[in-house]
Amino acid sequence: MSMFRAIACVVFALGGLAVSLNASALDVFVRQQPVQQVLPQLAAELGTSVVLDPLIDADVTLSIREATWEQVLSAVAQQLQLSLHWQDQIAILSQAPALSQTADDTTTGKEHCNDRIWHLKHAKAALVGEHVKQYFTDIRVIIDARTNAIMTHYCGSDSVLQSAIVWLDSPMRQIEISAEIAQVSDSVQEQLGVNWQARLLDSAENGVLGNVDLGIASAPVNMGIAGTSGLVNLSATLDWLERNGSANILARPKIVTSEGQPARIESGTEVPYQVMNDDNLSVEFRQAGLVLEVTPEVKDASTLLLDLRIHQDSVGDMVNGVPSLETNRVQTQVEVRNGETLVLGGIFREERLVTISKVPVLGDVPLLGAMFRQRTEQQEKRELLVFITPKLLKMSVN
Numbered sequence: 001m002s003m004f005r006a007i008a009c010v011v012f013a014l015g016g017l018a019v020s021l022n023a024s025a026l027d028v029f030v031r032q033q034p035v036q037q038v039l040p041q042l043a044a045e046l047g048t049s050v051v052l053d054p055l056i057d058a059d060v061t062l063s064i065r066e067a068t069w070e071q072v073l074s075a076v077a078q079q080l081q082l083s084l085h086w087q088d089q090i091a092i093l094s095q096a097p098a099l100s101q102t103a104d105d106t107t108t109g110k111e112h113c114n115d116r117i118w119h120l121k122h123a124k125a126a127l128v129g130e131h132v133k134q135y136f137t138d139i140r141v142i143i144d145a146r147t148n149a150i151m152t153h154y155c156g157s158d159s160v161l162q163s164a165i166v167w168l169d170s171p172m173r174q175i176e177i178s179a180e181i182a183q184v185s186d187s188v189q190e191q192l193g194v195n196w197q198a199r200l201l202d203s204a205e206n207g208v209l210g211n212v213d214l215g216i217a218s219a220p221v222n223m224g225i226a227g228t229s230g231l232v233n234l235s236a237t238l239d240w241l242e243r244n245g246s247a248n249i250l251a252r253p254k255i256v257t258s259e260g261q262p263a264r265i266e267s268g269t270e271v272p273y274q275v276m277n278d279d280n281l282s283v284e285f286r287q288a289g290l291v292l293e294v295t296p297e298v299k300d301a302s303t304l305l306l307d308l309r310i311h312q313d314s315v316g317d318m319v320n321g322v323p324s325l326e327t328n329r330v331q332t333q334v335e336v337r338n339g340e341t342l343v344l345g346g347i348f349r350e351e352r353l354v355t356i357s358k359v360p361v362l363g364d365v366p367l368l369g370a371m372f373r374q375r376t377e378q379q380e381k382r383e384l385l386v387f388i389t390p391k392l393l394k395m396s397v398n
Helices: 035-046 069-080 099-107 125-135 158-168 186-192 234-243 368-372
Strands: 010-014 017-021 026-034 050-052 059-067 083-087 090-094 114-119 139-144 149-154 174-185 222-226 247-251 254-258 263-277 280-300 303-319 322-337 341-358 373-392
Touching: 026 035, 026 069, 035 050, 035 059, 035 069, 059 069, 069 083, 069 090, 083 114, 090 114, 114 158, 125 139, 125 149, 125 158, 149 158, 174 234, 174 263, 174 280, 234 247, 247 263, 254 263, 263 322, 280 322, 280 373, 303 341, 303 373, 322 341, 368 373
Parallel strands: 050 090
Antiparallel strands: 010 017, 017 026, 026 059, 083 090, 114 149, 139 149, 174 247, 174 254, 174 373, 222 341, 263 280, 280 303, 303 322, 341 373
């Protein structure tokens, strides 16, 4: 069946390629031009598709009149001793033996070879192609990132190859990561209903499952796992503490990621400072804030393994005009049940609050005004708490 479209007579030149089109035939004149350039250019003008094995490195010479697109390709394949076959109206040229020879090969005891194009739905073609080349010997793979497809030439069991590619292209399970990040006054932690220093309990139904010291001397971090029933009113409690000035909710991010893919959440500010370079004054920035990275792995339908990385940078003293950063970092791995809330705590920060109260007007009088003013200083210790709830999402069925 001819794939050539009916087109009014057109003459065009592509580099060293001269082509004439009319309603029923194709004239091609080319002399010593790379086939990797000639055929794709010609296919683009005809509005059709052609796939060439990247290992083909040869020049072609053609002088053809009143030919179809298929006849042109057959002439090229014969001249360069290439394999030509069609799949889904796509012409495929490769250095592999022609498919028409496979029947004869079977009778002579040779393996059956197949050329196939695999259109992938979920995985990246480059990743699947690399895995296929590692798993199978005597296979040739061409990766087309543009269409997310791979073309294979394999002399072996086609069903085994198909099963492997289907497995590699299976959809990854999706996990929703919900987080509550807050700074809580050390004096009111018991109002949350959870004691982070609690001993190990037998059940996670109503409290902390465990307490783990991660051994960071500068900022010891304790970790507990709270049952969903114990933290069902977590958000409401944090909101109440924030209204009363006992907590500061920094962020409530929610993100969906695939199994094995890191989900990264950042919350913070960029601190500006001035820098003098070659008599020019410029402003540079240092990043300060919280970075949370969670990489989930599904163990089974009810259990997830979380690889956690968290670090908080806060602005410290100025050193030679440049703000220093106080850094706390945590890295751990923990198993949690689906929908359970994991709590990270133990990163403390001292805050000094200065309050000045005075009598209006009299408090501003020089010297005597001190009698009508009162200055109070208060040291407050706040703890950074991170609540992480992973939830395995149901996969849609097409």
